Amino acid sequence: MLAKRIIPCLDIKNGQTVKGVNFENLKFAGDPIELAKKYSNQGADELVFLDITATNEKRKTIIELVEKVAKNVFIPFTVGGGISSIEDIRAILSAGADKISINSSAVKNPQIINDCVNYFGSQCIVIAIDAKKIDNDYYVHINAGKKNTGIKLANWAKEVESRGAGEILLTSMDFDGTQKGFDIEMNKMVSNLVKIPVIASGGAGANSEHFRDVFEKTNVDAALAASIFHYDTLPIDKLKADLKNFKITTRSI
16 A cells, blocks of 8 residues: 655745634644644655635735745655646745645646646645535535535546646545544545545544544545644644554655
8 A cells, every 4th residue: 555645734824824624714723834744754755735715915925935945844745726827836936835736726727737737747736625515415615615616526536637627636625624533434435436546635633543543444545634734633743643553654754
């Protein structure tokens, strides 16, 4: 079995880390640079930064933040939020990011996936998908989860793969911030549908069994979390030690 990755996520608003529940009620969660350093030291495999407001004004903040992170940590990191052009991607990668994440822009203009892959290579193109269960099926949402596109998750995941994306960051809106565990049903469905790596996101609590379950019961390649890492309720080094006891291989600390 390939080593599973543990990925902390920093949701950024006005240059600060925030966290909410079900995409609502955002609260300050710490300085992103200090958190990034902490996670790097604790053995995180990668970092994800998402500019959740993604206005043009915030874009400058994100690029400055990327540059600072690149100088302070030595693990790969992905940046997303409001990316809609080759120029946006070039600027973020030039600032030091290893991958970029596209969400709403890809749904509105799927051709951007092909264009980005052709220009930069699939290895650095991550498609983020926010999905919610409605009437026994999962639907893709955009605009920070506020708009239901009417697109079924299964169809979009397969299209994303067919267009050459290198990875899917899959967030359960229903489980986000609840700390009740990952959405096993949703992650299992998508990770069985596609051959590209899937990152499970949404619902991790301060319980190593949540990570064990998503790795044992689905084919996801990585698990992402925020609150439990921000507030040290489950430090990354402890989580990796627990996973080792569960016979789940992770990258070495």
